[in-house]
Amino acid sequence: MEENFESLKVMVIDDSKTIRRTAETLLKKVGCTVITAVDGFDALAKIADNNPDIIFVDIMMPRLDGYQTCALIKNNSAFRGTPVIMLSSKDGLFDKAKGRIVGSDQYLTKPFSKEELLGAIRAHVPQSDDLAGASEA
Template sequence: MEDKFQNLKVMVIDDSKTIRRTAETLLQREGFEVITAVDGFEALSKIAEANPDIVFVDIMMPRLDGYQTCALIKNSQNYQNIPVIMLSSKDGLFDQAKGRIVGSDEYLTKPFSKDELLNAIKNHINT
């Protein structure tokens, strides 16, 4: 990966341990610092200390789902400029539209590939 992407912090929020581990491994191999969270509540507490450059968030999670988490990030003055990429096993237009309404910057369907993750980062990080 290009040097300009070194030291970027990527947050992955997903209640699936497999998805978190997969994304974390793929991204760490490319030189990213990866912060993971199991749900929106844990993510919101970690965002303040980690200050990620981009966030990938699963839609279907217990307690605080991806839409609610995205809306909270985008409605925060401190974090509204962080790109938020929705992750979902559903690829329906309704889900994509709902993601746009709450402020998501992109929508990836699971299972995602390494290239899809990296392209999303390239498309939304302006260094």
């Protein structure tokens, strides 16, 4: 069963054009609206305007890294409940722990698969019945 993620707003923050484009392509195919940002500063302005349902943020970025960006999002009462998924090319225990400290909800190692991306959305964004297709059988 192909899932329907229509009306879901997903933000992808990454300084890599390739990662942004890959994530955007995968997410648009399942119906998501995708907002991309090149770094934390770019993202913070767009978060307020777009109010995304879930945010994917790269850890290694210039100016404002993923940890700082996540901390700023989670410190804002309007967006505290928004799931933030960290993206990193390092699969380190330290990075995962640090991500948890700043309030991230999950950690994905790059390169991520379509399944991992959709799995993170499934795990953190409540799907209403009409959104999921309403049929249980």
